[in-house]
Amino acid sequence: MFLDRIVNQTRIDLIQRKIDLPLEQIKQQALEQSRTRDVLEAFEPQGRVHLIAEVKRASPSKGLLAPDLDPVATAMLYEQNGATVISVLTEPHFFLGSPDYLTAIKNAVSVPVLRKDFIIDEYQIYEARAWGADMVLLICAILDDQQLRHLLQVATSLRMRALVEVHSQEEARRAVAAGAVIIGVNSRNLTTFEMNPYLIRDIRRTLPGDRVIVAESGIHNAADVRRLARYDVQAMLVGESLVVSKDIPTQIQMLLQHANHTTQVKICGLREPEHINAAIDAGADMLGFIFHKPSHRYIQPERVSEVLAASQSYTQPRKGQVLPDLVGVFVNQDADTINAIADQIGLHYIQLHGNETPEFCQRIKRPVIKALSLQQPADLARLAAYRDVTWRLLIDTPTADWGGTGRTGDWELARLAAQQSKILLAGGLTIENVATAIRQVQPWGIDVSSGVETERRKDSQKIAAFIAQVRQSENNKQELLEH
Ligand SMILES: O=C(O)c1ccccc1N[C@@H]1O[C@H](COP(=O)(O)O)[C@@H](O)[C@H]1O
Numbered sequence: 001m002f003l004d005r006i007v008n009q010t011r012i013d014l015i016q017r018k019i020d021l022p023l024e025q026i027k028q029q030a031l032e033q034s035r036t037r038d039v040l041e042a043f044e045p046q047g048r049v050h051l052i053a054e055v056k057r058a059s060p061s062k063g064l065l066a067p068d069l070d071p072v073a074t075a076m077l078y079e080q081n082g083a084t085v086i087s088v089l090t091e092p093h094f095f096l097g098s099p100d101y102l103t104a105i106k107n108a109v110s111v112p113v114l115r116k117d118f119i120i121d122e123y124q125i126y127e128a129r130a131w132g133a134d135m136v137l138l139i140c141a142i143l144d145d146q147q148l149r150h151l152l153q154v155a156t157s158l159r160m161r162a163l164v165e166v167h168s169q170e171e172a173r174r175a176v177a178a179g180a181v182i183i184g185v186n187s188r189n190l191t192t193f194e195m196n197p198y199l200i201r202d203i204r205r206t207l208p209g210d211r212v213i214v215a216e217s218g219i220h221n222a223a224d225v226r227r228l229a230r231y232d233v234q235a236m237l238v239g240e241s242l243v244v245s246k247d248i249p250t251q252i253q254m255l256l257q258h259a260n261h262t263t264q265v266k267i268c269g270l271r272e273p274e275h276i277n278a279a280i281d282a283g284a285d286m287l288g289f290i291f292h293k294p295s296h297r298y299i300q301p302e303r304v305s306e307v308l309a310a311s312q313s314y315t316q317p318r319k320g321q322v323l324p325d326l327v328g329v330f331v332n333q334d335a336d337t338i339n340a341i342a343d344q345i346g347l348h349y350i351q352l353h354g355n356e357t358p359e360f361c362q363r364i365k366r367p368v369i370k371a372l373s374l375q376q377p378a379d380l381a382r383l384a385a386y387r388d389v390t391w392r393l394l395i396d397t398p399t400a401d402w403g404g405t406g407r408t409g410d411w412e413l414a415r416l417a418a419q420q421s422k423i424l425l426a427g428g429l430t431i432e433n434v435a436t437a438i439r440q441v442q443p444w445g446i447d448v449s450s451g452v453e454t455e456r457r458k459d460s461q462k463i464a465a466f467i468a469q470v471r472q473s474e475n476n477k478q479e480l481l482e483h
Pocket residue numbers: 268269288290292295296297329331351353394396401402403404405406407426427428429447448449450451
């Protein structure tokens with residue numbers, strides 16, 4: 001198995017390196033280095049997704065990626081185009097890395113540098129520092145609890161930061177218990193090389209809010225990074241899609257643009273497989289199901305699994321396609337019922353569209369989208385009480401029917417709300433008005449139901465046209481930013 005092979009090889013290599021340069025000497029070299037560059041400072045401002053750009057020639061899962069790559073020139077290009085941290089492979093056998101690359105890169109850039117390697121011994125941390133690294137990778141899968149704590153403590157004693165990598169809930173729990181501040185969720189299983197793009201979503205919501213989360217592996221395109229914006233990661237670690245790119249600056253700008261300035265789209269009130277297909281094929285980010293019985297869009301909870309199973313796009317996504325997240329919409333139901341339905345269907349978010357209080361939101365065991373309506377500027381003050389106990393706020397048109405009425409609200413008030421919080425804008429959005437809404441309100445996401453229906457039934461063509469319109473308005477925004 002790969003992980004065993006690489007750890008064995010690392011042990012063998014270490015024996016020789018420790019003979020060539022004993023621990024006391026490498027420690028001395030480490031201590032003689034100038035101050036580390038602080039990764040956590042580099043991750044300011046919070047609320048945006050930073051890029052850790054990786055310099056690697058090869059990987060065991062993909063083979064030779066970029067045989068002619070110039071490590072220093074590539075790292076400089078990364079920095080010039082907005083990378084916050086440079087990750088450097090130093091492992092020579094499987095990744096064709098080298099300590100020399102790390103030192104040369106550290107001298108050529110002004111951002112922090114990560115030693116990306118299979119660290120199993122404190123000696124390697126002193127080495128990392130001696131070579132110039134500001135941060136080290138610690139992989140939970142190859143360390144027991146005692147080793148993890150010890151290596152974290154050695155890194156801290158050298159004023160280095162550690163990126164503690166996990167690939168399961170159990171490893172995430174261990175990382176937190178060991179005191180890891182920066183936790184990387186690797187979508188790739190290092191034993192089988194299998195990818196699980198949904199792992200970050202599931203692990204993210206169990207991690208304490210005060211940890212810095214890094215998404216690792218398999219980050220290639222706009223849809224990949226749009227998802228990361230939903231999981232509130234502070235950084236994405238990207239290697240392969242950069243080193244194989246023919247145009248690295250454009251690839252970096254695309255990743256950063258879509259991770260930080262894209263508009264999330266939720267298509268709500270779905271009840272039929274063909275409309276789920278249409279939403280997925282068009283690139284919807286979230287699918288909403290209404291569990292409010294008086295609504296004509298009501299769907300029985302047990303029916304949701306059936307319609308998803310009958311949706312070909314959901315059960316057999318195209319290669320590389322990542323499925324949208326599932327949102328359940330509830331109005332003034334009790335928390336136990338909501339939590340039970342969420343578990344039963346596997347909902348990812350709960351939208352509360354009634355009079356639910358901030359205290360009630362805290363009883364929901366999934367990230368909460370709280371719908372609020374704004375009638376006058378004074379109503380903006382109500383948002384504050386919900387901000388810390390919800391995942392996102394949703395601004396909908398005030399109506400007696402709670403929502404889904406097809407009526408637009410006050411976009412000026414919504415714009416003010418969007419300046420304070422990441423909001424979803426809902427209420428009367430249509431193919432015709434959505435571009436204006438995005439331009440005027442600048443919401444984090446938009447939510448539509450009536451506007452993609454014909455005679456009270458979802459309309460696949462309208463769903464596709466609506467999402468295309470949103471993406472088009474983003475392209476226009478990008479062009480405006482560039483000129
Ligand atoms: O759509 C419904 O029937 C509904 C019922 C009760 C609460 C919320 C509901 N829908 C939400 O309303 C907006 C969509 O509004 P519109 O139809 O586009 O005007 C969205 O947040 C839905 O989740």
